[in-house]
Amino acid sequence: MAIDYQKLLELQIPETRHSYTHKDSILYALSLGYCSDPMDAQQLSLVYEDGLRAIPTMGIVLAHPGFWPRDLDTGLDPVRIVHAEQGLTLHKPLPAQAQVIGQSRIVDIIDKGPEKGALITCERRILEAASGELLCTVTQVLLARGDGGFGGPQRSAPAPHVIPDRPAEHEVDLQTPENMALLYRLNGDWNPLHADPQIARQAGFQRPILQGLATWGLAVRAILPTVCAYDVTQIASVFGRFTAPAYPGETFRTEIWVDGLIVSFRVRSLERDVTVINHGRVELRG
Numbered sequence: 213m214a215i216d217y218q219k220l221l222e223l224q225i226p227e228t229r230h231s232y233t234h235k236d237s238i239l240y241a242l243s244l245g246y247c248s249d250p251m252d253a254q255q256l257s258l259v260y261e262d263g264l265r266a267i268p269t270m271g272i273v274l275a276h277p278g279f280w281p282r283d284l285d286t287g288l289d290p291v292r293i294v295h296a297e298q299g300l301t302l303h304k305p306l307p308a309q310a311q312v313i314g315q316s317r318i319v320d321i322i323d324k325g326p327e328k329g330a331l332i333t334c335e336r337r338i339l340e341a342a343s344g345e346l347l348c349t350v351t352q353v354l355l356a357r358g359d360g361g362f363g364g365p366q367r368s369a370p371a372p373h374v375i376p377d378r379p380a381e382h383e384v385d386l387q388t389p390e391n392m393a394l395l396y397r398l399n400g401d402w403n404p405l406h407a408d409p410q411i412a413r414q415a416g417f418q419r420p421i422l423q424g425l426a427t428w429g430l431a432v433r434a435i436l437p438t439v440c441a442y443d444v445t446q447i448a449s450v451f452g453r454f455t456a457p458a459y460p461g462e463t464f465r466t467e468i469w470v471d472g473l474i475v476s477f478r479v480r481s482l483e484r485d486v487t488v489i490n491h492g493r494v495e496l497r498g
Contacts, residue, residue, distance in 0.1 A: 215287045215330060215362040217321060223284060225316040229341065230275040233309045234261045236399075240270045243396040244429045245386065254442040266306040268447040269429045271348040272298065273399045274306075274338050275314025281332075281354070288332075289358035295424045296331065297353035297372075299451040303346050305444060311341040322369055326361030331369055372453050372491035375476050380467035384434035385482065388422070392460040396426045422458040427488050431479050434466035435494055439475055445497065452477070452492040464488070473498055 238259050241247065246267070247255040257265050282290035320333040336350040353369075389395075393406040401423050404411045412420045432450055440446040458464070462481045469476040477492035 215321070215356075215359050215364065217323075217362065217364040220286055220288075220332075221318055221321060223280075223286060223318055225277050225280050225284065225318075228275040228277050228314040228316070229311065230314065231311040232274065234264050237264060237266045237270060237308045240273065240399055241267050243392070243399060244269075244426065244433050245388065245392075246433060254437070258442070258444075264308040265444050266308045267429070267432075268302055268306065268444050269300065269432045269450060271300050271302060271306055271338060272350050272425055272428075273401075274348075275312050275336070276400055277314060277316045277336065279403075280316070281356070287359075288356050292329075292356065292358035294355050294357065295352070295454055296355040297351075297451070297453045298425065298428050299351035299449070301349045301351075301449040302447060303348055306347060307340070310347075312347065313339045313341050315339070321364055323362055323364035323366050324360045325366065329355050329357040329360040330362065330364065332356055373451060373476065373493040375478055375491065376469045376471065378469070380478075381470050382438045382468040384438055384466045384468065385463055386430055386434060386466070387463045388430070388460055390461040392426065393420055393422045394460075396423050401425070417457060419459065422460045422462075424454045424458070424489075427458045427464060427479055428452050428454075430464055431466050431477050431489060431492055432494065435468060435475055435477060438468055439470060439494075440496070447494060448473075448497045449495040450493070452479075452489045454488065455490045456481075456486045456488045458488040 241258045247259040257263055281288045281293055314336050316336045319335045322331040332354045334352045338347045397406050406420050436442050462483050465480050465482055467478045473496040475494040479489035480487045
């Protein structure tokens with residue numbers, strides 16, 4: 213079934229409600245390896261309920277609408293959809309516990325042509341249920357590899373953030389545990405591709421892969437102490453483009469460039485010498 217451009221653009225993605233507690237905020241931080249040194253007081257405040265501060269990137273797992281390309285009448289081939297880009301804008305620091313509402317919609321569809329797929333940009337606004345205040349906006353670009361050539365707009369996608377043409381000011385290496393994908397999926401990502409070796413092999417991978425959002429979160433884990441001294445309130449927005457699969461157990465090097473309030477980053481698997489996230493951009497609060 214081909215994409216119906218107007219129908220897909222007007223797709224009604226059900227609103228989601230999500231209550232999370234200190235336990236969920238702590239689990240998210242631990243799933244990304246925060247506080248590997250329990251004597252580090254700055255990191256302890258990210259995983260300990262007394263004065264707990266939420267990790268900024270946790271916004272991406274709040275009030276998730278599920279895998280709507282498969283669950284709703286979209287005309288898409290869900291098996292061939294891959295996560296291409298991820299963005300997050302924080303309108304205020306996230307509370308460590310709250311009840312939130314997620315309002316999702318499709319904001320753009322680009323037809324890359326037959327055999328090239330379609331780019332689908334989605335937006336999710338996360339509001340605090342009690343006050344109606346906007347906490348953060350999550351953006352996601354999906355590459356629907358099997359759905360190009362449907363006759364939709366064929367304009368070029370926006371140019372990605374350009375990494376500075378100079379050596380990085382900082383390089384941070386983070387070793388990940390072999391079971392990281394299993395731990396991270398407790399944040400709500402139940403895709404068996406990250407857990408079941410047989411399904412991973414059927415999808416063309418040698419073993420279960422790490423969630424892209426986990427490597428994205430690792431990049432900010434590298435940036436927080438290096439640039440922000442673990443002050444989570446300094447992160448205003450995060451953007452990154454996924455360029456290759458990552459595997460749990462690998463060592464990820466985050467290269468960091470600082471230009472005032474703009475921090476550029478790139479993430480590479482050292483074992484395979486493969487860039488897994490490129491064109492990364494973090495904006496700091498002034």
